[in-house]
Amino acid sequence: xxxxxxxxxxxxNIRNKDFEEVNLGYTDEQAxxxxxxxxxxxxxxxxxxxxxxxxxxxxxxxxxxNDQAGAIKIIKDKSNLPAVCGRVCPxxxxxxxxxxxxxxxxxxxxxxxERYAADWASKNIKEEKYNIKPNGKKVAVVGSGPAxxxxxxxxxxxxxxxxxxxSLHDSGGVLRYGIPEFRLPVAVxxxxxxxxxxxxxxxxxxxxIGRTKTVExxxxxxxxxxxxxxxxxxPTFPGVEGENLNNIYxxxxxxxxxxxxxxxxxPEYDTPVHKGKNVVVIGGxxxxxxxxxxxxxxxxxxxxxxxxxxQNEMPARLEERKHALEEGIEFIELTAPTKFIADDKGxxxxxxxxxxxxxxxxxxxxxxxxxxxxxxxxxETDLVVLALGLNPNPIxxxxxxxxxxxxxxxxxVDDKFMTTRKGIFAGGDIAGGSTVIQAMGMGxxxxxNIHKYLNN
Amino acid sequence: xxxxxxxxxLSSVIKSFEIEAxxxxxxxxxxxxxxxxxxxxxxxxxxxxxxTNLEKGTIKIxxxxxxxxxxxxxxxxxGDYIRDIVGPLGQPTEIKxxxxxxxxxxxxxxxxxxxxxxxxxxxxxxxxxxVGARNKSLLLMQEExxxxxxxxxVATDDGSYGIKGFVTTVLxxxxxKEKVSIVYAIGPVxxxxxxxxxxxxxxxxxxxxLNPIMVDGTGMxxxxxxxxxxxxxxxxVDGPEFDGHLVDWEELTNRLRAFKExxxxxxxxxxxxxxxxxxxxxx
Numbered sequence: 001x002x003x004x005x006x007x008x009x010x011x012x013n014i015r016n017k018d019f020e021e022v023n024l025g026y027t028d029e030q031a032x033x034x035x036x037x038x039x040x041x042x043x044x045x046x047x048x049x050x051x052x053x054x055x056x057x058x059x060x061x062x063x064x065x066n067d068q069a070g071a072i073k074i075i076k077d078k079s080n081l082p083a084v085c086g087r088v089c090p091x092x093x094x095x096x097x098x099x100x101x102x103x104x105x106x107x108x109x110x111x112x113x114e115r116y117a118a119d120w121a122s123k124n125i126k127e128e129k130y131n132i133k134p135n136g137k138k139v140a141v142v143g144s145g146p147a148x149x150x151x152x153x154x155x156x157x158x159x160x161x162x163x164x165x166x167s168l169h170d171s172g173g174v175l176r177y178g179i180p181e182f183r184l185p186v187a188v189x190x191x192x193x194x195x196x197x198x199x200x201x202x203x204x205x206x207x208x209i210g211r212t213k214t215v216e217x218x219x220x221x222x223x224x225x226x227x228x229x230x231x232x233x234x235p236t237f238p239g240v241e242g243e244n245l246n247n248i249y250x251x252x253x254x255x256x257x258x259x260x261x262x263x264x265x266x267p268e269y270d271t272p273v274h275k276g277k278n279v280v281v282i283g284g285x286x287x288x289x290x291x292x293x294x295x296x297x298x299x300x301x302x303x304x305x306x307x308x309x310x311q312n313e314m315p316a317r318l319e320e321r322k323h324a325l326e327e328g329i330e331f332i333e334l335t336a337p338t339k340f341i342a343d344d345k346g347x348x349x350x351x352x353x354x355x356x357x358x359x360x361x362x363x364x365x366x367x368x369x370x371x372x373x374x375x376x377x378x379x380e381t382d383l384v385v386l387a388l389g390l391n392p393n394p395i396x397x398x399x400x401x402x403x404x405x406x407x408x409x410x411x412x413v414d415d416k417f418m419t420t421r422k423g424i425f426a427g428g429d430i431a432g433g434s435t436v437i438q439a440m441g442m443g444x445x446x447x448x449n450i451h452k453y454l455n456n
Numbered sequence: 457x458x459x460x461x462x463x464x465x466l467s468s469v470i471k472s473f474e475i476e477a478x479x480x481x482x483x484x485x486x487x488x489x490x491x492x493x494x495x496x497x498x499x500x501x502x503x504x505x506x507x508t509n510l511e512k513g514t515i516k517i518x519x520x521x522x523x524x525x526x527x528x529x530x531x532x533x534x535g536d537y538i539r540d541i542v543g544p545l546g547q548p549t550e551i552k553x554x555x556x557x558x559x560x561x562x563x564x565x566x567x568x569x570x571x572x573x574x575x576x577x578x579x580x581x582x583x584x585x586x587v588g589a590r591n592k593s594l595l596l597m598q599e600e601x602x603x604x605x606x607x608x609x610v611a612t613d614d615g616s617y618g619i620k621g622f623v624t625t626v627l628x629x630x631x632x633k634e635k636v637s638i639v640y641a642i643g644p645v646x647x648x649x650x651x652x653x654x655x656x657x658x659x660x661x662x663x664x665x666l667n668p669i670m671v672d673g674t675g676m677x678x679x680x681x682x683x684x685x686x687x688x689x690x691x692x693v694d695g696p697e698f699d700g701h702l703v704d705w706e707e708l709t710n711r712l713r714a715f716k717e718x719x720x721x722x723x724x725x726x727x728x729x730x731x732x733x734x735x736x737x738x739x
Contacts, residue, residue: 167674169493169500169540177676206542208674211488212479235678237688244688244707246714250678256671261499267725270499270525271671272718346710393675395693 004106005034009323016296016327019181023087026116035063037101038108045098046110051441052085052150054078056095056110063113072121075114080153080196081146081175081440083122083188086115088179089437090317122191127198134200135159137454140223142209142396145173146436147229147428149196150443151450155227156199158451163223164201167208170260173231175436177260178252178287180294210399215424225423225450228411229443232429233393237386238282242340246347247274251287251387255294264298276383279303280351282337283387284314286435289321291385292329303329304379308336308356308369334358334369338376340384350380392430400424406432417446418453425450457537461514466596469521470564471530472506478513480505480543486571487549487665487697490515491673493540494528501525502670502692504568504642505544518567518596524722531730545673546696549663553580555637558630559605560586560623560651562643566596568665569642574604576640582606584634586626588647592617624650631658638663641700645709652700662700666691668711683707 008024009015015022026034044057055074062070075082091097091111099107137160141152144166152162170176171193175184197203209215209230218226235250237243249257254273257263263273279295281288284307292303305324307314310333314321325331332353339352355375358367392409402421404412410432417425427433427442462474480490489504507516521527532538549572557576561569566587577583585605589595590613602608609626610618619626624647630636631654641651642665655662668680668691675693682689683704689695 167542168672169542177672206540207479208542208545211544212483212542214483231676233675234690234693237678237681244681244683244711246711253671253677253679256677261671262497266718267722269497270722272499272715272722274714346713395675 002033002037004037004109005030005112007109007112012323012326012328015182016293019297021185022182022323025119026112031063031113031116032066034109035060035113038064039100041100045100046095046108049095049098051094051437052079052444054095054114059117060108060110060113063117068117068120069125071113071117072125075117076121078444079114079440080150081192082114083118083192084146084175084184085437085440086111086113086118087184087188088175090435092318094437119188122188127195130157130199132157132200133159134161137161138163138221138223139225139227139450139454140165140209140218141227141229143167143173143229143231143428143430144171144193144203145229145231145428145439146175147231147433147439147443147446148173148227149193150440151227151229151425151427151447152201153196153199154444154447155450156196156201158447160451162201164203165207165209165213166203166205167230168260169205171203171205173229177256178290179436180255180259180290180297182293182297183290208395210396215396215400219423224454225425227443227446227450228396228419228424228426228430229428229439230393230396230430232390233395234391235386236388236391238337238388240337240339242342242348243386245340245342246345247276247382248340248348248384248386251281251283251291251385252390254291254385255287258294258298273298274383275299276381277301278381279383279385280306280379280381281385281387282306283389284309284316285387285389286316286320288385288387289316289324291387292324293320293327295383295385296327296329300383304332304381305329306332306335306337306351306353306379308334309358309367310334313358313367332379336369336371341378348381348384350378351384352376352378390429397430416449416453417442418449423453457539458541460532460534460536460538461512463532463534466518467594469530470518470594470596471521472516472518472567473529473532474509474512474514474516475538475541476513477515477541477543480541481508481510481513481515484508484515484544485548486551486575488544488546489673489696490517490541490543491545491670492525492529492538494525494532495539498528498539499525500540500671500673502545502667502673504665504696506567506570508571518564520564523719524726527723527726542673545692547694549575549640549697551575551579556582556584556634558584558586558627558634558636558639560588560627560639560641560643560647562588562623562647563594564596565643565647565665566601569640570597570600570604572640572642573601577604577606581637584609584630584636586611586623586630588612588623588626588643590614622650623647624654627651627654631655631660636660639700641665645705645712648700649705649709652703652705656701663697664700664703665696666698666703666708667696668708669714682711
């Protein structure tokens with residue numbers, strides 16, 4: 001059997017100075033070779049690992065026959081954002097983890113192939129107008145992140161008249177303000193959004209549902225169902241002394257300034273950001289990885305990632321961790337911040353940390369980090385980014401009657417993704433999802449159920 | 457795109473715009489704000505709304521040119537467009553009959569005070585409004601304030617109009633004479649802090665409308681966090697109004713300085729461009 005074809009990556013010491021993509025994508029030959037590794041199982045397991053139900057075996061079959069157009073058609077039948085998924089999905093935990101090849105050797109590179117097909121299509125296929133028969137029913141989608149875009153796309157394909165209301169001035173939600181360009185180029189996202197507009201979806205920006213207009217207003221205007229995908233909101237802070245000093249940002253603030261507002265190009269762009277020389281990022285998820293790698297790219301001399309457990313427990317994808325290490329990020333494991341120390345002007349100049357150790361696994365198998373007393377030490381820094389997670393955005397739930405939330409503030413949904421209020425559905429972070437692909441999966445299921453709901 | 461339909465120059469640095477924004481006009485309540493972005497390269501910045509015209513579907517903003525964005529905003533003319541405006545944002549002011557309300561404003565905060573006192577007066581309160589400015593020429597909207605207050609008191613630093621002194625000087629007097637139920641203050645941080653410090657001695661509940669640095673303004677980035685009673689609050693969704701006795705003023709003052717150097721640079725660079733354009737136009 002042939003080896004899995006690795007995607008060519010740019011040199012770490014070159015790529016860590018710009019925002020160009022890290023992975024360069026497959027050539028036609030590479031894609032063909034990789035696709036031909038597929039065993040074409042009678043009962044392909046890969047598909048069971050895909051939250052948006054892409055017919056993986058089928059699209060790879062087309063690619064193995066050098067039919068890229070056929071492949072993308074199969075993918076687009078289920079996924080509204082193939083170029084995004086091919087780049088940011090954790091395939092190793094999903095489709096690829098189910099691949100039978102993975103038992104004896106490496107699984108087929110489904111993510112790479114999906115990206116290849118999507119990029120091929122964007123270069124070679126002129127976006128065609130879909131021939132959709134309108135069914136005359138209006139649905140509102142609140143939020144244009146991965147959940148909203150997926151739900152809107154599926155509903156539009158079914159003939160619904162879909163309007164997306166977005167509170168920011170541009171589309172994509174976390175795909176634009178959160179995920180940096182070196183993982184997901186803006187041009188790729190713009191192209192995906194363009195495809196969705198070709199389905200007839202209308203986008204209204206600068207529109208905060210709950211405030212600019214209420215859910216009640218939308219219902220009165222004739223929207224027969226509403227999908228809420230308002231995403232994650234307020235960042236979590238560690239609750240230690242000095243956390244509100246200047247030059248301590250939440251990861252959301254740091255990434256929004258840079259990704260959405262182009263702050264690294266200040267003063268050409270109006271939004272500033274402090275370009276730290278010695279940066280400390282606290283956390284171990286994908287957002288922490290995006291933060292360390294972004295800090296490096298805007299000119300940091302040293303970037304340290306401080307995490308209270310070890311690399312093995314980090315929620316971040318293996319690929320992101322690997323890329324970060326290659327790019328010169330230092331991981332300081334088993335360490336937690338205890339205090340942020342100010343200079344005489346109120347800006348952070350150091351973080352005091354304490355070493356941690358992990359307890360024996362508890363019944364759930366989780367090892368808890370506990371402080372090692374007296375192990376405190378100081379890291380000097382001029383920019384701290386806190387990537388400790390987010391709470392669901394409270395605005396829409398708190399301003400809409402009949403929407404119940406759980407203790408953490410997530411909208412409660414049933415198995416049909418309907419909230420506690422009839423006709424209002426939800427998915428993504430606001431309903432307890434936590435990754436892009438989860439959000440897309442929830443958006444997809446919600447679309448199906450909205451269709452059922454409106455046809456009963 | 458949001459069209460500017462009327463522009464008024466209130467002083468050399470204070471301008472007033474009426475902007476078409478039908479849905480915002482319809483739903484905004486006193487105390488709420490909007491976030492603007494002037495163009496593709498612009499930053500997002502918050503401004504409190506000074507009034508609405510429901511028939512015309514317009515909102516009114518009154519702002520002081522301080523940094524680059526407000527200076528640039530000031531150069532726009534009637535018929536020009538602002539690229540992005542989102543709102544209304546933040547929690548509205550609680551409007552009910554408290555009894556006697558003392559409402560204080562300093563500088564451009566005066567404009568933002570108007571919708572609040574207007575609603576409070578309608579709700580049956582006795583509204584004593586105190587406004588302050590450095591001198592007479594900087595006083596704003598005296599007629600409107602008078603119309604929406606039970607009593608209007610003015611302080612100028614140099615004594616060129618009203619009482620010589622600060623709004624706190626006047627407030628001290630009022631507290632001694634009247635049975636005040638609640639105090640409301642909007643303006644520069646040092647003024648709101650001074651008011652809160654004074655009313656604390658009288659155990660007189662004081663609401664302040666805070667203006668920390670914001671980016672998205674919709675509860676996402678945490679830039680606008682303030683410590684209130686030692687707890688993190690987000691001015692964009694929990695505020696902008698908080699109990700002035702519980703706000704960590706020192707921290708807020710410090711956080712407002714976070715981008716001072718950048719702001720200076722951006723403004724200088726922008727003024728150079730403006731000067732260049734002026735010269736070009738003359739040629």
